[in-house]
Amino acid sequence: MERKIVGVVSGKGGVGKTSITASLASLAKKDSMMKVIVSDCDVDAPNLAIILPPDEESKIDIKDTFTTLKSEFLEDLCNNCRQCVDDHFCEFNALHWDSQNSIPKIDFLKCEGCGACKVLCPTHAFKIVAVKSGEIISYRSKMGFPLTYGKTQLGSTTSGKLVSESKEHVKNLKEYNESNLIFIDGPPGIGCPVIATLSNLDYVITVCEPTPSALHDLLRVIEVIHQFNIPFGILINKSDLQSSFQNTFSKYMSDTNYEILGKIPFDLSIPKAMSFAKPVVQYAPDSKASLAIKEIYTNLKRTLWDQN
Ligand code: SF4
Ligand code: SF4
Incomplete structure (x- = not known):
């Protein structure tokens, strides 16, 4: 079967994206036709690994990434003219004057690596360097499939680049060549990390719930x-939520005619499964939520490979 890469995004955080990804991947693992890999690209808050921890015998591979640029001060070249601070070289307010030593100080967290100080300093006493921006961790999960996730370093300004590197890293896994289904758990929002998540996908699952x-x-x-022209389907979590917004939500869904990949009813099995750090299809396989996710998995396969 031709390999398909499926992103799971949500716009809003906290609508069940990660627990649904874990369950879909677990179902794929039990499917004899599937060779699944999962990548958590919610690099600022990766938590798929909590539900899908490593197998005790699995080797855990950690790779540092260097996608963030920062300014480095070269004291030997500085003539202590103070121009960098007095003339406000830094738009991000990352340069301060150290009166005791008569040199500028760089606030690491505020520095965006824009390079203005390097260009403007008359003695070229700044240089721009790549610093550690995060890690990409890979292992075989307890469910038996490979899992990778990116984790941003504090102060990194390049979550989008880390997402791209994390996605690329999947291709280095020894299981990649024989894989035919890759789930990418994306971040919430619509910013740079989401844009990096969406590139080169075959299909997107957008998870939402019937709330404003x-x-x-x-x-x-x-x-x-x-903008990416990728086919997508909407997955409605807590679909039977009692709320005055239900009518508006249902009308919107029927008016737009977007593909509804499936609906998961409100089911306490999901938070209970989360509290035991397990995919709900494993924790409560016969629950309402698990039965709905199994149907969604079948729909997804049909959509991806046009199976009848
Ligand atoms: S870093 Fe450059 S601009 Fe700043 S005090 Fe030193 S020489 Fe002057
Ligand atoms: S690289 Fe840009 S952001 Fe960083 S200290 Fe220099 S001017 Fe400020």
């Missing part, structure tokens, strides 16, 4: 997906 904020954020993320 989730619908608002869903519309924003759909706008971004349209």
